[in-house]
Amino acid sequence: MKENKEISALLHLIDDPDEYVYNTVSEKIISFGKAIIPNLENLWENTTSEDLQEKIELLIHRLHFRDLTNDFTAWAAGDADLLEGALLVARYHYPELQKNTVLQEIEKLKRNIWLELNSYLTPLEQVNVITSIIYNYYKQKGVEFAYNNPDDYLINKALESKKGNAVNNGIIYLVLCELLDVPIRAINIPRQFILAYVDLQHDLLNPVGHASEKIKFYIDPLNGQIYSHKDVESYFKRISVPPTASYFRQLNNKKIIQFLLEELSKCFDNERNHYKMDELLLLANLLEP
Template identity: 55%
Template sequence: MEANREISALLQLIDDPDEEVFGVIQERIVGYGKPIIPSLENLWENTPDEEIQNRIEMLIHRLHYTDLTEDFRQWSVAGHFDLMVGCLLAAKFQYPDLSTAPVLLEVEKIRRNIWLELNNYLTPLEQIRIVTGILYGYYGLKGTETSAAHLNDFLLPRVLESKKGNQLSNGILYLILCEMLDIPVRAINIPKQFVLAFFKPGYSEELGDDYATKVEFYIEPASGQVFSQKDVESYFKRISVPSVPSYYKPLSNKRVIQHLLEEMAQCFIEEKNSYKKNELLLLASMLD
């Protein structure tokens, strides 16, 4: 009862014009955590003042962000670095009330369709043709140009809804499916691109400088197109960048999600949204 009275009193003070006083009230409200959100939403619905509504929206965002920060911290320290979970956490930055069950069901449906076509006698290229054929042909996934103007193209749940994503989000979905199917496809660190590589049997992340020799071929994930080492070397010549061994080292799932957060941050370049850019970069830095 005492807590309810304090919450009621705090909510009545949200319109205090003194920024210093509001700062104290804000911290007290955030200290109550997510359970206070329904009260804030109810207050928003019954507040005609747009400025006060903005204050309430920022409070709700702070509460969600605080919760998300803890979820990312736990994901990071748990050590599993599940790519699907990392993607869903990233999407919750923009859609905090996201329901994850439909996403999991949709990905499982695609995985099963691919699995039914696979067998132990297929070559690496045949395996990838099946993955690509199901994902881009049967399922109908399309690739879009990577653009900071289209945040939803980075977010797995929205990509599955619209069946279109950019090179990064399509690539992450491709990685998730290959991981579920035990197909040795990993993201690699090619400059200015998000490229996947099919690694030969027996490759190890302790290979030192020998990664490129363990790659069967490469996959461009916006379209699923396969290309060769020669094509990669041509790309390096075109952008006038020397091909160094570290570019072929597989990226960890942690680094992939970090990269996703960094790219999402570039979608918030307007001054009024700069706090969101900073928050995403802070989440990314947590994964170092």
């Protein structure tokens, strides 16, 4: 943004010790939108004050977050494409993210899987092909849920480092299956992020049946391991939770991204970064029905 007297005065006042002045100046700067970011970056480069640099960094973050909030609102109001939602979450931590790199990696994976699939394969054989390409050929690794590394929750970093937790790997798996017309969905099993191969014909003929009846088998997106109905029944016994129908219902894309945001927010549950936790939960709340 071209600097004029008003912008010069505002930038000069960022370092004002009076909190009221600083808050007023901050809101005015935010009102200019992202066009003012180059001015803020220039000021950051030309100051030696760490306090001022921190204030500038926070202003730039707020400008990016305002845009991201608008984009999430538009995403939720539209078709809520899963890959697009995952890219929006990644932009929270990497606001300058170039999504083409992610799209190219997804396309490469999709093409490799498509070459191995055909209409004569059974559901289990289809999943074995997908799993083999992702975890054996492509070498995608799974890491346990932890809250000390936000990158574990971001699709760009999962594809770049070839490792992600269950929800991040799961989103990659789901995106690929959607592109390849393989009926795999995320379901609502407690304390897990688990995928299921859904029998679409059964779903059509028995819409009011128990949700688990529509599932052929389950897939752990951490490593591609397949589980049977018996395995899942044993899990429910182990955690002493009755396997009610709601736990087998399919999660829509908004629910998946909401879960991702909530889990990512836990990485910032400390005094220094608590505002980030609040922001991520605010984005998650935007996706409530």
